[in-house]
Amino acid sequence: GAVVSQHPSWVICKSGTSVKIECRSLDFQATTMFWYRQFPKQSLMLMATSNEGSKATYEQGVEKDKFLINHASLTLSTLTVTSAHPEDSSFYICSARDPGPHYNEQFFGPGTRLTVL
Amino acid sequence: GIQVEQSPPDLILQEGANSTLRCNFSDSVNNLQWFHQNPWGQLINLFYIPSGTKQNGRLSATTVATERYSLLYISSSQTTDSGVYFCAVERSSNYQLIWGAGTKLIIKP
Numbered sequence: 001g002a003v004v005s006q007h008p009s010w011v012i013c014k015s016g017t018s019v020k021i022e023c024r025s026l027d028f029q030a031t032t033m034f035w036y037r038q039f040p041k042q043s044l045m046l047m048a049t050s051n052e053g054s055k056a057t058y059e060q061g062v063e064k065d066k067f068l069i070n071h072a073s074l075t076l077s078t079l080t081v082t083s084a085h086p087e088d089s090s091f092y093i094c095s096a097r098d099p100g101p102h103y104n105e106q107f108f109g110p111g112t113r114l115t116v117l
Numbered sequence: 118g119i120q121v122e123q124s125p126p127d128l129i130l131q132e133g134a135n136s137t138l139r140c141n142f143s144d145s146v147n148n149l150q151w152f153h154q155n156p157w158g159q160l161i162n163l164f165y166i167p168s169g170t171k172q173n174g175r176l177s178a179t180t181v182a183t184e185r186y187s188l189l190y191i192s193s194s195q196t197t198d199s200g201v202y203f204c205a206v207e208r209s210s211n212y213q214l215i216w217g218a219g220t221k222l223i224i225k226p
Contacts, residue, residue, distance in 0.1 A: 032212055038158075043203065043216045057211075091158055097212055104148050104207065106214060108160035 002028045002098045006109030013084055014117055021079045021112045023094030029074035030096035034106070035067070038091045050077045084116045119144045123204055123217035130194055131225050138189040138220045140204030148207035149180050150214070151189050155200045163189070163202075194224045 003026040013019050023033060031052050036044040048069050049057045056069035066088075068080040077096075081088055093111045097104065120143040130136055140149070151163040164171050164178040166187065171178055175195075180187040191198055201221050205214040 034213070043218050044214075046213060049211065049213060093158070093160065095160075095214075104212070105150065105162065105165045106212075107162060108152075111158040111160075113158070 002026075002096070002105075002107045004094065004096050004107045004109040006094055006112055008112060009110060010113040010115075012115045012117065015085050016083055019081045019084055019114060021081075021092055021094070021114075023077045023079070023096070023109050025075045025096040025098075025107075028096070028098045028100055030077075031074060031099060032097045033071060033077040034095045034097075035069060035077070035079050036093045036095070038093060038111075044093065047079075081114065084114070086116045089114055089116045119146065119206060119208065119215050121204060121206055121215050121217040123202075123220050125220060126218065127221045127223075129223045129225065132194055132196060134194050134224075136191045136194060136222065138191070138202050138204075138222075140187040140189070140217055142185050142187075142204075142206050142215075145182065145185070146206040146208070149187050150205050150207075151178055151187070152203045152205065153198075153200050154203060154219070160203070191222075194222075196224045196226050198222060199224045 005024045007022045033050040035047045047062045050071040052071045058064045071077040095106045095108045122141045124139045148167045153161045166180045168182045175192045177190045201219040203219045204217040
């Protein structure tokens with residue numbers, strides 16, 4: 001199947017700093033990527049849909065100025081958590097939709113565990 | 118919007134047992150995927166199955182789109198099957214996945 005990487009896998013930062021998370025589709029081009037947040041023992045919560053070359057579409061209640069998303073190429077999307085606070089601590093997961101051989105199927109990165117002190 | 122319900126929420130089995138996980142959805146969907154989330158958080162694609170039946174080793178899945186449900190079968194369970202199994206359906210217009218709450222499976226040796 002298609003492979004999606006995510007970096008870093010974990011990060012610890014001080015309150016007020018910004019953290020950038022990268023999501024890459026390694027063996028396919030993804031015109032659409034998604035960013036999720038997952039709290040312990042809960043399902044995934046969609047934060048935003050990222051389309052290559054255009055602005056991201058954010059879900060209701062997600063602050064677009066706090067969670068900056070950039071999808072500059074067909075293989076890379078980034079999520080920047082700006083001025084992070086302890087309540088932003090969570091597990092962040094990206095996915096990429098493969099329009100090719102695995103038509104319409106979404107593949108997921110391994111996730112990034114963010115801890116804000 | 119579409120509602121996705123999974124059952125049971127928790128399942129504890131002995132190694133070697135078989136299990137059936139269910140996913141009900143409230144409206145017609147374009148696509149349905151089953152995932153296994155391992156203890157490290159990685160989501161592993163199991164099946165992309167908007168309709169019909171598929172098998173992959175000890176796992177198989179059936180989706181009856183007209184009756185709005187999907188079943189995931191796990192046979193001869195192994196401890197490595199432990200984790201959370203998610204069902205997710207895709208909206209027709211924007212490719213977004215709508216997620217069920219998951220079934221937490223624990224396989225005891």
